[in-house]
Amino acid sequence: MPENPYATPVLAWYETHARDLPWRRPDATPWGILVSEIMLQQTPVARVLPAWQSWMERWPTPADLAAEPPGAAVRMWDRLGYPRRALNLHASARAIVDEHGGEVPREHAQLLALPGVGSYTAAAVASFAFGQRHAILDTNVRRVLARVIDGVQYPPKSQTKAEATTAQELLPPEPAVAARWGVAVMELGALVCTARSARCGECPLAGQCAWRQQGYPQHSGEPRRGQRYAGTDRQVRGRLLAVLRSAEGPVPRCELQRAWDEPIQRDRALRGLIHDGLVDPLPNDSFALPG
């Protein structure tokens, strides 16, 4: 297993440039770290910050959240996006209480079994909350490694086995150092080696970066697929859920109809929300957040 020639400069850079985020402080609990990781999925730090504060004030432990109906989580989630994450967090809280004595589990496999916790999040919690040695491979790390090692502007569209192998090989032997390395590369990708710009003047790896040495070859091939939103079911679902969140209790169907004109798509979106457990259909043709 080759040594990691990037660890020393990246760790030194992190020492002085890491952001002071509440879930990174010494007093952060595993639960707080899990909540942050779920919230941060596809969501910028700036938007997570206030949401995380409110969430942790209201539900400081998994048991606090588990005692509430799932709809309370969905309402609290507000406009963070991908509201099924709120449902997943609630279901995770109940699983943690029911199956782990109210404590966030330490084992990667047990974390992975929680709803909404995939490969990245399980590794992140095991590493950041419990100081274990796991490869962290998120969008930031993938981009940094693609540039520094492979000399390309962007990583492949979907994660490859080769990327996982590389991340594993770069892991420092000491668990505590490995955990530090993981956040540090992520932070480098988030602050310096970003998707839109590469501030190589501030980068501790500028001298050993393949992409830089090769003159920044631009991404060639298919344009990177952008997600459309306007007019999609996702937008309709968002509108419907917004109505239900703003209401105190159940909402009659006619009120939901004002959220979207087109009836076929509106009904399809509503059925989807019900199917996903984000909405409860009630007897008198009204609807509510799940109770």
Next chain:
DNA sequence: TAGACGTGGTG
């Protein structure tokens, strides 16, 4: 394994 899944900020 693509595609679905929210929302808002930005270059």
Next chain:
DNA sequence: TCACCAAGTCT
């Protein structure tokens, strides 16, 4: 302005 992008997961 308007694509693109943001600590992914699930099917």
